[in-house]
Amino acid sequence: MIKDYIKIIRPLNDVMIGFSVIVGSFIASGRQLPNLYSLLFGFLTGFFISASSMVFNDIMDIEIDKINNPNRPLPSGKIKIRNAYTMFYLFSIIGLLFSALTGIITFIIAIISYFIAYFYNKFGKKSGFLGNIMVAYSMGVPILYGAAMISKLNFNIMVYWLMIFLSGIAREVTKGIADVEGDRKAGIKTIAVIMGEKKAAIIAFIFYAIAILLSPIPVILGKVYPLIYSIPIAIVDMVFLSVSIITIIKPTKQISTKNKNISLLAMFLGLLGFLISTKP
């Protein structure tokens, strides 16, 4: 049924990824609207690569879903595996095609992101720290893509991406502290499983600390309105610093669960900070 074909691509996720690209180009341009052509192609690239990844994710998880989510389109047999593969290939081609039509740099970023999503679905979920890196990469890549789309992929944007990437890794490592029991049973070798919660908390702190140390660069480069940038970003830095120190002092499930949620809110605030402070 059509409903299952819609369900398997998780359309709202895909829409969000598509819009993240537009938000990225917004930030890079200093709140200019790209032309409708870039806007549409950027959105569709994000949408279809995300959709292909969602279908592939369900293909990879079919055995687990037979137990945990038997009503999903694949384990329930409402969509045949062969058809799911066809969808996956089709969406991959459409997504990459729209990106190729946008330009060579966007195409390269899309290809890299596509394969990172592919490897994450195929091997990465169980791989602990490598999986963390792949997730953190994906969190920031719409900014790079959106910037490349309007030929604004400069050093400043890469610093933004790097800060998202580093704090994303820190957040994923903190998440590992919260999930350590389940991960240990499932044989997922996260840093918290291998080295213990305390060391994982210290490693998360180090990644946050590097992100914080990078945060004055946009001001030094003169790419932002200093005050408008500094107020939200200083708040974000303080939040990162305090949550990571608290987690080192008390690396429990409860504390790290709370801290990973607070971090996500702080990352969102940081993004708003980039959005309102970047000069056109």
Place this chain on the structure above:
Amino acid sequence: MIKDYIKIIRPLNDVMIGFSVIVGSFIASGRQLPNLYSLLFGFLTGFFISASSMVFNDIMDIEIDKINNPNRPLPSGKIKIRNAYTMFYLFSIIGLLFSALTGIITFIIAIISYFIAYFYNKFGKKSGFLGNIMVAYSMGVPILYGAAMISKLNFNIMVYWLMIFLSGIAREVTKGIADVEGDRKAGIKTIAVIMGEKKAAIIAFIFYAIAILLSPIPVILGKVYPLIYSIPIAIVDMVFLSVSIITIIKPTKQISTKNKNISLLAMFLGLLGFLISTKP
């Protein structure tokens, strides 16, 4: 200890409310940056009114928290009730003062919002539909405030607010379907408790439907770039329509929980739609 004084105001919540005001002025202006003075005063109004409301919330909930959250600053005795009241009054005055300094319209909106938050904390939480209305009002008010701050409080912005308000009510009613068991035990008279899940789902549908019917108005008014507005908003309309119909067909806890989460994502997408499509 200083830590408890920070904890009781829930600083990250307050920061988010402060930033919502800035996002509101962004939308109203068509992505212009207000001057630093408005930016700062708008942020501080949102921050301090939110902080005062958080403190007041903890004062009202002290008896319940003695059982559910005994470690919170008030039930644990780390902050004295008298000091909490002092904080509450102080933050209320600071927040309203910053708003008065911004202008008469902003001051009126701040006063109204302040008292709605006050009555919600004091009586509204247990009052079912009236509480839903108060929460839905609060979801959209930063847009009104941000627009008023830059003297752009026009008919179009009020339509935006109305759409957020109506879909917010619909979402709160749907939330009531998800929480019906707990609410019934706690004596909270939500629509789902009084009239049953099915009728609550129909009422949620009606509110969504009115919001959807309003959504072409900004195009008719010529206040938005039609294509850039229509793509995200049409997606949001379709999501609202399908989740509310699904909830009518199957008004279970599981379905309504899922639908209220999807709705929130859709509302966020709608906000992005306003942000990128509104003409300067």
